[in-house]
Amino acid sequence: MNRAKCIAYSISDGWRGIFHNLMMSLISYSMLVGSLLVVGSLVMLVLNIDSIIEGVGDRNEILIYVSEDATDPELETVASAAARITHVESCVFVSRESALESMKEELSDYPSILEGMEEDNPLRDSFRIRVDDPENAEAVEKALSGIPKVEKVQARADVIESFLKTRSAVNLISIGLMVLLGVISFFIIMNTIRISAYTRREEIGIMRMVGAEKSMIRLSFVTEAVIITLAGSLTAYFLTMLLYNELLAKTLENTGLLSVVPFADNAFAMLAAFVAVSLVIGIAGSLFSINRYLRV
Amino acid sequence: MTRNDLEAGAASSAPVILFQNVEVTYSNDVRALNGVDLRVDEGEFLFISGESGAGKSTMIKLITGELKPTAGTLLVNGYRMDKLRAGKIPALRRTLGVVYQDFRLIKTMTAEENVAFAMRVFGARKSAIRERVAYVMDLVGLSGKMKSRPTELSGGEQQRVAIARALVNNPSLIIADEPTGNLDPIRSYEIVELLSKINRLGTTVVVITHDYELLRKFAHRVIYIEKGNLAGDRVLRETGKEPGPV
Structure with missing residues (x-):
């Protein structure tokens, strides 16, 4: 065989x-x-x-806006409190002036929209908070809301x-x-x-x-x-x-x-x-x- | 030739089949064989006869490895069947040729293909298959029907094809289980004549049959099985006795 x-x-x-x-x-x-x-x-x-x-994760940032009357030491307190939250990777301060500058750049094609803003800047001081993982965004958002002088938290957690x-x-x-x-x-x-x-x-x-x-x-x-x-x-x-x-x-x-x-x-x-x-x-x-x- | 003569002649050669006190009891407690002793030597032609349910088919199943003895010793072509492992059964079967009452031909194949099939499954060379198939088809007298399909052949011719298939791998032992059961007396005679011719060429042949006419016409050894026992062992034409227990 x-x-x-x-x-x-x-x-x-x-x-x-x-x-x-x-x-x-x-x-x-x-x-x-x-x-x-x-x-x-x-x-x-x-x-x-x-x-x-x-x-979405690449732009996984949460913006927090602080109240207009916040003093510099209070801003520092907000920054350190935000940085201490678990899952927060970074916390960058954005002054209302630099926010306006960024907006000017983004809307350079539409200068009429920004007319009069330099005299009366409507933007607020803010912090850009970066979260390590999109899945943790919701928890971080909640923690940020509890920090004194934080007026508004703008997150993408709902989209994520x-x-x-x-x-x-x-x-x-x-x-x-x-x-x-x-x-x-x-x-x-x-x-x-x-x-x-x-x-x-x-x-x-x-x-x-x-x-x-x-x-x-x-x-x-x-x-x-x-x-x-x-x-x-x-x-x-x-x-x-x-x-x-x-x-x-x-x-x-x-x-x-x-x-x-x-x-x-x-x-x-x-x-x-x-x-x-x-x-x-x-x-x-x-x-x-x-x-x-x-x-x- | 008497049983004693056969036994005396057989003593000089190795047995092809040797039953020693073989018993078979099925799982439903039915005892099919009851301490059978039987020796079949090389070159012998043996008829196994007996009534339905006597144990004839059980003996064939034992020889082909479909069944194992419950007790006793069984030797077939040098294989200890009572101790044979399942993996060794194919090797045993390659030394056998089996012929059935219902021919078991594949209807979609020609006569030639049916015979060649038994060689093809072992990967034989095409030239070897052509040569051997032509030889065995000639031996069974069907050289002119090589391309016919089973449905185009008579019962006798179909059984000849089945015999050719059993022969094609050159077995040392041919087992035919009621090969004439579906044939008229003339075709039955021709089939046993063909098996006798094959036997004269040196192959040991064991045939199960109910047909007492055939047993009388051919001077071959006959064993008679009755209720699982070996009840007779003789050559009918020479003794002139009726088939049945001694």
Whole structure:
């Protein structure tokens, strides 16, 4: 017995099995493509939400405005109290004069808006507080509100919070869908191989009777399943890339509102994950379903 | 030839099959074999006969490794079947050729492909397969039907293809489980004649049959199984006795 040729035979037999059982093979393939496409799209959505949250995090500042009658020692007290709050990374004083200068620069194209402001500056002294993590912004905001002479706290915590909530929801939906679609794909592959084994049960019986090893027969069915799942995962990968790049990314870029995460940044990880998932589903599904036909 | 002659002749060669006080009790407490002793030597042709449920099929299952003896010692082609690990069963089966009553041909394959299939699963070279398949198909008298599918063949021809498949890997022992059960008397005779021809070429052949006409027509050794016991062991045509317990 030539083991290498036996393996080659089992693999080619697995390939033939796909066409023996074409309808079920196509159903399994389509199901896996659909499942991975949904999962892939959700992963890209999560990555984009993460990117937005990080972007918000870059400007993760809280502005506090102090009352007009605050004296210099009181300002120093506010600065040191703010700096002592946990999660505060920095605290920078912005005088009302420098705030006006910044505004002048930002609104240089609209000088009429600023007319008369130099004589009667409406801005107040403020502090720019930088927080270490967007998730801690709300707690810092509360702590800052309690400092004497602080009149107003202007934070982005609400925006961050809504993004974090969205991310959590999408994460939860993604994980739920991944598990659900994974289980469905697994059972469909299992049934495909079970039907394939059933239609070829006489062949399997004869193979067993002439002395073919169980491992060689298993290899044939594992090959059949893995070809289906691998083809499904590669198709899903390219479809996800195509849909993302040509549809979603272009649409978002055209709005000019957001900068989307390039697909290429995560291409390898996604391909590896798709291939790994397809291998696990293919191998486990076929092994579970073939055993009962090997008892001869 | 008498049983004693057979035993005397057999003493000089190693047994192909050796049952020593073999017992089989199924999980439902049904005792299928009850301390059977049997020796089949190289080059022998043996009929196993007996009524339905007597234990004939159990003996075949023991020989092919589908079943293990509950007690006793069983040797097949040098393998200790009572101690054989599951992983070694394929190696044993590669020394056997098995023929079934219902032919068990794959309907989507031609006669040639059905026979070649038994070689292909072991990764045999294409040229070796072509050569060997042509030889065995010629041996069973079906050279002209190589491209026919099972549905295009008569029952006798299908059984010949099954015999060719059993022969193709050159086994030292052919086991035929009721090979004439689905055939008319003339085809049955032809099939046993073919198995006898294969036996004359040196292969040990064991055939299970209910057909007493066949037992009378062929001067081969017959063992009779009754309620799990070996109740008879003789050559019918020479003794002129009816089949059944001695």
